[in-house]
Amino acid sequence: MALHDILTRMTPKVLDGTAIAAEIKAEVRHSVEALAHRGIVPGLAVVLVGSDPASEVYVRNKVKSSGELGIRSLLLTPAADITEAKLLALLAELNVCEDIDGILVQLPLPKHIETRRILEAVDPGKDVDGFHPVNVGRLQIGQESLVPCTPAGIMQVLHRSGIPIAGRDCVMVGRSDIVGKPASTMLLNEGATVAVCHKGTRDLAAYTQRAEILVVATGVPGLIQPEMVTPGAVLIDVGINRLDRAADVERFFPADEGRRATFAKRGFVLMGDIDPRCYERSSAYTPVPGGVGALTIAMLMHNTVKAARMRRGLA
Ligand code: GUN
Numbered sequence: 001m002a003l004h005d006i007l008t009r010m011t012p013k014v015l016d017g018t019a020i021a022a023e024i025k026a027e028v029r030h031s032v033e034a035l036a037h038r039g040i041v042p043g044l045a046v047v048l049v050g051s052d053p054a055s056e057v058y059v060r061n062k063v064k065s066s067g068e069l070g071i072r073s074l075l076l077t078p079a080a081d082i083t084e085a086k087l088l089a090l091l092a093e094l095n096v097c098e099d100i101d102g103i104l105v106q107l108p109l110p111k112h113i114e115t116r117r118i119l120e121a122v123d124p125g126k127d128v129d130g131f132h133p134v135n136v137g138r139l140q141i142g143q144e145s146l147v148p149c150t151p152a153g154i155m156q157v158l159h160r161s162g163i164p165i166a167g168r169d170c171v172m173v174g175r176s177d178i179v180g181k182p183a184s185t186m187l188l189n190e191g192a193t194v195a196v197c198h199k200g201t202r203d204l205a206a207y208t209q210r211a212e213i214l215v216v217a218t219g220v221p222g223l224i225q226p227e228m229v230t231p232g233a234v235l236i237d238v239g240i241n242r243l244d245r246a247a248d249v250e251r252f253f254p255a256d257e258g259r260r261a262t263f264a265k266r267g268f269v270l271m272g273d274i275d276p277r278c279y280e281r282s283s284a285y286t287p288v289p290g291g292v293g294a295l296t297i298a299m300l301m302h303n304t305v306k307a308a309r310m311r312r313g314l315a
Helices: 003-009 017-036 053-069 084-096 115-119 133-140 149-160 180-189 204-208 246-252 257-266 276-281 293-311
Strands: 043-047 072-076 102-105 169-173 193-197 213-216 234-237 241-243 269-271
Touching (some): 017 053, 043 084, 053 072, 084 115, 102 293, 149 234, 149 293, 169 180, 169 204, 180 193, 180 213, 193 204
Parallel strands (some): 043 072, 043 102, 169 193, 169 213, 213 234
Antiparallel strands (some): 241 269
16 A cells, blocks of 8 residues: 555544643642752742733633642732833842742733833743743754743644654744744754745645644634645644634534534634644644643743752752
């Protein structure tokens, strides 16, 4: 039988992000316990400016996970009209606070605040998001550093699922500073051949069809269609999109009774950037929800403990 036929007949493996996240959190809990024997409790400061509903949910989950793993968290919620100067002063205080190992400023920030200036004001040693230019640069040259959580989660999914990276053709669709750029750098640092595309790429399919590992983070529901996927590819979907129109649910999930029932009950369903009809062509894929999304907080917890250790010369 031709290789193509074997690959197309394989049952794709579901890459269970929730299970991998639980595994990582258990490891973080052990590390926290080991630090407790030395009298160290890692501390994470989460700064949420204003009251964006989506950010509130994310932040609540970050604080909750910290508590579950024995990490002390400090939630700071300045009003949306805080001045940039006051926010910078707050970060300066956190930078020198002995009890704080990690600092996270939830994005997006209100328009009157210059995001880059804020991210650069975080001590790189406490930058658990990996957004400071020093950490971005360290990642670029392959130096040990604090790296962005979602791309780090993608790498964990690949590693822990036994998916080889070195020498493989990878295509990253998405060029954000938070996901696309750092994820492509991490893949490149591990010896993959990486093409970086985005939703404005001309003839996107010509690139994606070459991918043995296809990573997508664009925020465009169903951007990747079956004919854009080579049989046997590994599909990593970072998109979490809300579908709230019945026509879209019909289009993407014509035979998915469960999803349609959820839509009828809640008025929306979640889907990724990869059309689920692509899955049957793949050798493995991350579902949405339950894929990469679950890893981001696990890696934030990992980074907080790493920062706590690094600051004390233990890493
Ligand atoms: N907003 C959306 N994703 C993120 C993230 O990974 N970190 C922060 N700080 N804000 C975000």
